[in-house]
Amino acid sequence: MSIFYHFPFVFKRPRVRDVILMAALMPFPAFAADLNLQVFDNQGGEIRALPGKINCTSECWVQVSSQALVSLFAVPNQGYRFKNWEGACAKTLGPLCTLKSESNNAVTARFVKAKVPQTPTRALLLLHDDGMKPTVWNDFVGQRFNDRCPVIYGGVFLEEEAVASKNKVHCYRISFGYYDMLKPASVTQDTQASIIKKKIRRRHLAQEVQAAVLGILDRHPNLSLTLVGQGQGSLAARTFLKSGSDLAKPIVGLLDLQTNTLTDAEKQSADLFQPMLSLKAEPDQNMKISAALAQLTQSRWMAR
Secondary structure, three states: OOOOOOOOEEEEEOOOEEEEEOOOOOOOOOOEEEEEEEEHHHOOEEEEEEOOOEEEOOEEEEEEEOOOEEEEEEEEOOOEEEEEEEEOOOOOOOOEEEEEOOOOEEEEEEEEEOOOOOOOEEEEEEEOOOOOOHHHHHHHHHHHHOOOOOEEEOOEEOOOOOOOOOOOOEEEEEOOOOHHHOOOOOOOOOHHHHHHHHHHHHHHHHHHHHHHHHHHHHHOOOEEEEEEEEHHHHHHHHHHHHOOOHHHOOEEEEEEEEOOOOOHHHHHHHHHOOOOEEEEOOOOOHHHHHHHHHHHHHHOOOOO
16 A cells, blocks of 8 residues: 555554555665645545555545655545645646655645536547647547547646537547656666656556546546547556556547557557557548547447
8 A cells, every 4th residue: 555665554543543654675765754635524535646555535644755756636436526635735726636745745635516417428538649749639629529629637627628529429638748747857878767767657647547537537427438549648548447446447448549659668568458449540540530439339439
C-alpha cells in the first residue's frame, strides 16, 4: 500500500484516524513529509494515491519523502459525484491533483450526491500520439461528430460537451501534457536513465488517461467507453487497462491505430493488453477509421 516505497507499515489510532507510514528499502530518506488526506464527512467517495495503492475513505496520514511527486485521484461512490478539492489541492479543478509533498500538507476531497439518475451513455475517447495535439483528430471529429468533441486535460473538461452523432454517441479527446507543467524535463545521454524516463513518461500518460476516464464517469456513471489511440496514446491506454483499476470497467474496448513512431521495444510492450481492433491508419484517414468503428457493432457499442 505504499506510494513510492515497498513494505508499508500501518498504525491505527482507535477512533481517531488511520496512519499509513512508508519505509524505503534503502536508503532511508533523510527527510520526510506528512500528507493528511481526508474525505469530507467521510462519505461519497475515496482518495487514491499514485503511484501506489492507497485508498482513503475517511482520514489518512501518509508519510513520503519530502518533495516527492504524489498524484491523488478523487473517486466518487455510486450515486455521488466529485465536487471539489480543499487544502493543498484547492486550486485544482478536476479529479486529479498532483503535488510535491511538504511538511503537514492537508488535502480534502468533497463529494455530493448526484441529483438525477444517469441514463446509459456510449462514448469515444480519442488519444493522440505523444508530441501531437488533440487537433490531429479534427478531420475525423468534423466528419463524424460535427466538430463537437470536447478536450479533457487532467480530468477537466476544457469545452462544453454536446452529442452530435446520429446514434447519440458522445465524443471526447484527451490533451496530454498535464505532468509536463509540473517539472522541467531533464536532458541526459545516459541510456539507462533514458529508459527509466520513458517508463515514467508512459506511467504519467496512463494516469492522464485514468483522469480523463474519471472525469467522464463523473458526468456519466452509466458509461460504455471505447478508447481510440495512436502511438504513445494507445500504449498509455494499454498501460492503464493492464493496471487492473476498477475505473477501467466501463471500457468496452481499445481501437489501436498503428503508427511507425514506435520502437521495437515499445511494440513488444504493447502486448501487455490486446486491443479490440488494430488498424494501420493515421487519424486523418476517415474512411478507414469509420469502417473500423463500424466493426465495433459486435460489442453493441455503435448499435442504434
